[in-house]
Amino acid sequence: MPIDFKVVTPYGVGYEDEVEKVTIPTTTGAITVHETHAPLISILEPGEMNIHKLDGSVVNLAVTGGFLEVRSQSRVYIMADTAERAEEIDIEQAQRAIERAQELLKQQDQLADIDFAKLQAQIEREMARISVGKKYRNAK
Amino acid sequence: MAVSAKAIKTRIKSVKNTKKITKAMEMVSAAKMRRSVDAALATRMYANLCLELLHHLSHIDEPNVAFLQKRPVQNILLIPITSNRGLCGSFNSNVIKQAGRFLADKQNIAAFRDKDGEEILPEGDVKVDILGVGKKSALIAKRNNLDLVAVFDKLSEKPSYDDILPITQMITEGFIEKKYDKIALIYTHFESTLKQTVKVRQLLPVSESEIRKMIDQLPHAVQEVEKKEEDFFPIENYLFEPTMEEILEMVLPRLIEVQLFEAVLESAASEHSARMMAMKNASEAAGEMIDSLTLTFNKARQAAITQEISEIAGGAAALE
DSSP states (O other): OOEEEEEEETTEEEEEEEEEEEEEEETTEEEEEOTTOOOEEEEEOSEEEEEEETTSOEEEEEEOSEEEEEETTTEEEEEESOEEEGGGOOHHHHHHHHHHHHHHHHHOTTOOHHHHHHHHHHHHHHHHHHHHHHHHHHHO | OHHHHHHHHHHHHHHHHHHHHHHHHHHHHHHHHHHHHHHHHHHHHHHHHHHHHHHHHTTOOOTTSGGGOOOOOSEEEEEEBOOSSOOSTTHHHHHHHHHHHHHHTHHHHHOEEOTTSOEEOOSSOOEEEEEEESGGGHHHHHHHTOEEEEEEOOOOSSOOGGGGHHHHHHHHHHHHTTSOSEEEEEEEEEOOSSOEEEEEEEEESOOHHHHHHHHHHSOHHHHHHHHGGGSOOOGGGOEEESOHHHHHHHHHHHHHHHHHHHHHHHHHHHHHHHHHHHHHHHHHHHHHHHHHHHHHHHHHHHHHHHHHHHHHHHHHHHHO
């Protein structure tokens, strides 16, 4: 029984397929979900998701936070903030985004807590994207 | 007769100008519609899965979690989503009508069933405040003599997720501080370019029966996902990582945001569709009016010529 697997974001469906197994980064560490996994609700962490397709090939996605629900009968739904394929990631752009965020952090000592947290989160997200993007590039 | 022909001519000119404007607005709305409909449809799958997850979570019986807390209702916060600008057919008036129906029935709406199925009626009179999205929503507060807490009219043509965060922050604070005991949303659901329906959705507290109702009402695309849900897995047997408390604390606010975000996008798609249809109808009506005015104008002109000829003929006959 293959897994009915969906990655959805507020801006569209990121990935949708029947897969064999999938490795997901969560706040409690990476987990690998096989078929007929027990129902589970967990929180996503920015990082890399490996989707093992039925034909044995692997798709790598960079996700940046969100949550996931594993339902009964092998249904895995990832509700991510963003999801990108490794080969689509623009590493230079991500690098620039990090630099910008870090500069902002330095410049304004009196940032409101919320802005500070936002920038921190952004840096973390971009780092995750870069690591996934680089990995794929090296493999090629 | 000549005067009337001239009057008709000016009339035709003015109608032609109006037609040009409505035609231009139709084109602009059509472009905006395409964009906003795409955005709304792209979010649907996400929103639907989130709604289903919320439905599962709503089975949790945990009175300490603020969002799941049902208390006797005294204050309701109503969030109608309208447009900033007019000329969009009955889009705004439908929302306003629905709000009126909501207010007429507020005692009943304030009631809810507790988990034993017993109906709990509100204590005393229910007060409703309005938090508007879109300029026209202020009208609802004005007409019904209600307090207007805030109006958010700075949402862009294509609202992004960050745009709605100030709104959700305001409502969740209001709910947690017990300023409001129930928070409901009135928005327009986009079904097709021709059909949009106004819907009321309860945002807080998170209630199982209300979400069930919402899911049932949603169009076929959702049912497909939901049908497989018949053999529902009890939430008590779900695994929560790291813990249920943390999940609820992190996921519930997010799910509330998603619902509002979806409603805003659906409303935007509906607004542009409604405006495009309204402008299309207006252009067509103007076209018809020009046709009939041209006919009258030609008749008047012909009558004037005939009259002139008969006058000349009459004059010539008198000379003979």
